[in-house]
Amino acid sequence: MLWSSRLLKYYIITTDGKILSTQFRLLSALCLLAKDMIEQQLQNLYSQELITFETLSKTSFEEQVESIIDTFIVQSLTSFRRTHQFIIDMLQGNQLQNIFLTNWDLGSPTVDNSYRIGGNPIVVNESGVLCSCDTQSTCTRSRLINVSKQRIFSGLVIGCLPTFGLRLSTLECFYQQTCLTSLSYFFNSSYLPSPLNSSIKSRFTPISSITIGTMIDELFIESWQHAKNYSNYYSICSPSMCRYSYVARNSVVYLLTTFLGLYGGLTEGLKIIVWHSLSLFWKVREWIRKHRSVVRPINDTC
Numbered sequence: 193m194l195w196s197s198r199l200l201k202y203y204i205i206t207t208d209g210k211i212l213s214t215q216f217r218l219l220s221a222l223c224l225l226a227k228d229m230i231e232q233q234l235q236n237l238y239s240q241e242l243i244t245f246e247t248l249s250k251t252s253f254e255e256q257v258e259s260i261i262d263t264f265i266v267q268s269l270t271s272f273r274r275t276h277q278f279i280i281d282m283l284q285g286n287q288l289q290n291i292f293l294t295n296w297d298l299g300s301p302t303v304d305n306s307y308r309i310g311g312n313p314i315v316v317n318e319s320g321v322l323c324s325c326d327t328q329s330t331c332t333r334s335r336l337i338n339v340s341k342q343r344i345f346s347g348l349v350i351g352c353l354p355t356f357g358l359r360l361s362t363l364e365c366f367y368q369q370t371c372l373t374s375l376s377y378f379f380n381s382s383y384l385p386s387p388l389n390s391s392i393k394s395r396f397t398p399i400s401s402i403t404i405g406t407m408i409d410e411l412f413i414e415s416w417q418h419a420k421n422y423s424n425y426y427s428i429c430s431p432s433m434c435r436y437s438y439v440a441r442n443s444v445v446y447l448l449t450t451f452l453g454l455y456g457g458l459t460e461g462l463k464i465i466v467w468h469s470l471s472l473f474w475k476v477r478e479w480i481r482k483h484r485s486v487v488r489p490i491n492d493t494c
Contacts, residue, residue, distance in 0.1 A: 325352035359405030
């Protein structure tokens with residue numbers, strides 16, 4: 193719809209349609225890139241093991257899983273944003289020219305400039321404040337041009353580079369049938385796309401103020417969902433041996449009964465031991481007395 197005529201003579205004068213087409217082709221590519229990156233990150237997460245010195249309680253297990261998931265989300269978002277921002281900074285810093293001439297306008301070579309091709313930065317002045325693409329990457333214009341026609345469409349802007357315009361645009365127009373129809377007519381296209389379903393709830397609301405750049409930075413993810421299964425964890429990591437200790441303080445009643453028990457036991461035990469010891473002593477003494485040898489002197493008679 194947006195690419196419009198393929199004839200070479202109309203290539204330049206219908207540039208805005210081609211720029212928008214490029215921006216949303218880039219959106220599709222970034223969406224697939226985010227999907228592939230998340231799948232790779234999930235594979236790395238699944239390959240990790242939870243190792244502990246002892247079996248965790250249910251509360252500790254859930255807290256640790258939540259911590260792991262939170263770290264995973266932060267690292268995934270940070271890694272994608274860092275890579276994307278690096279590309280943006282590289283494009284802005286190197287001032288690379290693009291086929292649509294949205295950041296630099298090439299001058300015509302003449303005899304006066306020795307047939308050198310010069311370049312002048314594109315300057316936007318829609319809000320009354322000059323914005324030059326050589327110093328700022330956030331310069332945008334919302335007024336689209338097609339030959340002699342000009343019109344503003346909700347949420348669609350052209351930036352210094354397609355990636356900049358995409359990040360600063362919104363999807364507002366794509367939720368409105370009238371806007372999509374007008375966009376098709378504006379670029380002389382017979383294709384009439386259907387609007388996005390506005391009844392589907394999204395955390396990226398309101399659509400009119402959430403930029404596509406925000407959705408890119410969030411990896412286009414509506415919500416992060418995960419489940420914790422402590423029963424499965426415990427069945428795999430259940431301990432083979434349990435050891436526990438406790439400290440108990442004896443009561444006064446317990447001490448008293450224990451003392452009386454010991455006293456009674458010692459009393460009866462001593463009685464038995466002393467009685468049998470004395471009885472044995474008397475028997476041994478009697479036996480020795482009976483078997484004692486008597487030595488009598490013998491008188492010799494002459």
